[in-house]
Amino acid sequence: MSRAIRQLVARKNLTPGLLTQFLREHEFPIIEEHTATFAFVGEAESVSLRHWIHGLPASQPFKRLMGSPLWYHVMDVPEGSRIEYKIEVTQRGQSRWVIDPLNPHQARDPYGANSVLLGPRYEHPTWAEADKEARTGSIETHRIDSKHLDGNREFRVYLPARFRRRRRYPLLVVHDGDDYLRFSNLQTVLDNLIHRLEIPSMIVALTNPVGRLTEYAAGRAHAAFVAKELVPWLEDTYPLLEDPAQRGLMGASFGAVQTLATALYQPGVFGNLLLQSGSFAFSDIGKHWRGPAFEPVVKFMNGYRATPKKPAPRAFVSCGMYESLIYENRSMVPLFERTGMNVRYVESRDGHNWENWRDRLREGLSWLFPGPSLLVYE
């Protein structure tokens, strides 16, 4: 039981007025050192916490406090944690997952939204919020015919503020580009990091899959599209630096698998990889347990692990400690290093979600593409 709940229990008679006061006086979930107290108020048969922390039971029951409408659950929360969750409420035999009504913090993703617990000493990235001092870049939408993907493909291009045709720019190609824009604030992050001179002004191509689980499952066609169609089109259209050291490729989850696969299938095109929470599923023995969508990924990863090659000179790899993929990502780091790749690996106390990936962008992008901050004072 947490201190806040103990104090409430000590009052013995939990009147509606006392409950209202308790709710008014606290922010929820209540953080006390390394514990979080979740609360829910309402009539229900049962209430549970639903989260995606690998290693903990996915459903954790709330307790009802002294027959009152207040339900609570106390959980350990290590420093720096950021945890996405929902509350499962069962009423009249019907169960539904809801956003925590007492918590204003939410994160959106392609499936909707989750409540967010910000643990002790979690630092919200101010560089991911709009900065009125930062000049804003622009986004253009283009289409090209792709032989490799058998059809017309739409993608976007981010041009930095004060874009000039006379200048030449580094290039970053992003998998799941629209999701990075929507859920990881990528445009704001780029504007801010460029404004802060932590990365150079760069051109960013934002691609999107049509069939994500096939195209991004180490798909050769998508890799060929990126390296043989998209990059040459970008080079013809924009003033880009031609050196592979000035080109980067990034993605998260299956997008990270596709990033790695593209670098291996099309060597020498990209000098920098940003791999976030890669779905690098493999099996050392027997069959994997992750389901049919992972079949081609496991085949690719097993093949790569058997005969590893250097996919690019540099890679920034990140993964959340609360993800089921943490084992695979940790396993890949020494393997990458053995190929001679310069790897920076960062873990966070977070899960497999877009805000975790947002929170690592500053460190990753500025390591792969160091900006001129030491030399420029405007």
Add this chain to the structure above:
Amino acid sequence: MPSITLLGPQRLRPSVNVTLRSLDLDGPLASITAGWEERETEDAELRDHVGGRCFNLQLWERCERIFERDIELFKGFRKRKDAQIRLRELYRKQLHHAMDAAKEMLETPGDASLMEPERQAAFDRVRELDRHHADRMLETELEFERKYTPSERDIVVAHRDQIARILDNCAALLVAGGNVAVLLNRMRLFAALELAGVKPIIAWSAGAMVMSSEVVLFQEDTPHGAGYAEVLQRGLDVCPDVIPFPHARKRLHLHDPLSVQLLARRFQPRRCVPMDESDRIHWTGEAWKFAPGTRALDADGRVTKVRAVKSRRRRQ
């Protein structure tokens, strides 16, 4: 030595016109925006701010044109740049160790009579390294001057003449920020300060930095941990006794006494002056007068408001 005013960053809250009024400067102005590189001539905001009476000396563009025509000079310039990049790498490798040691001495508790000489010795080693690096960088400059004699080349002389004619008709020289290395080498190539003579100078951001005896690069708020300030090379040295730190609020950990001490003690006896918007210091010929609110870093780790800093240098 000319009248010099150093200002904080000007982009969001420009105050050059306030300074011009306070100095009673009327008439046309010359500006240097070479630190903006290819955006050098995008100076409409600055021109509007000073009432349109501004002539951009276009040092960046002039240099580009010279390099297009004088390939030998361009190659020499590149060679010098490559040597300077290498020297900077070597300096940084050593600086990290020297600064770690100085920091450790500051953090180590103990009786002052025991610790202070050790701290002093640690900072002496850092200063010696800074001096050595500045000397090595100067050697590359002198070697370049000896071998390529830029000041004797017709094309450079022609541009210098044009610049001198513009400056003759101007009441003051404005020097904006941008890339501090680019700004410094363009100003050196065209001997901009020599041509300006005793005309008043108003400079900000990188423009203020190049006026110092040494150009100090700094950025403590980085994604990969705080880095130590480093000496780029000798500056134009018309700004005695102070080292300006533009954008200090964002770039320095002014709330951290240890960070403040590291800078203040390392560059003693010069005063480190954080320069944010509205900060201003003015050289009277004998002392620096600080505008109200403008501060300096103290060796004890505090950041305090200062009214004036007397010069240790004789009036020239």
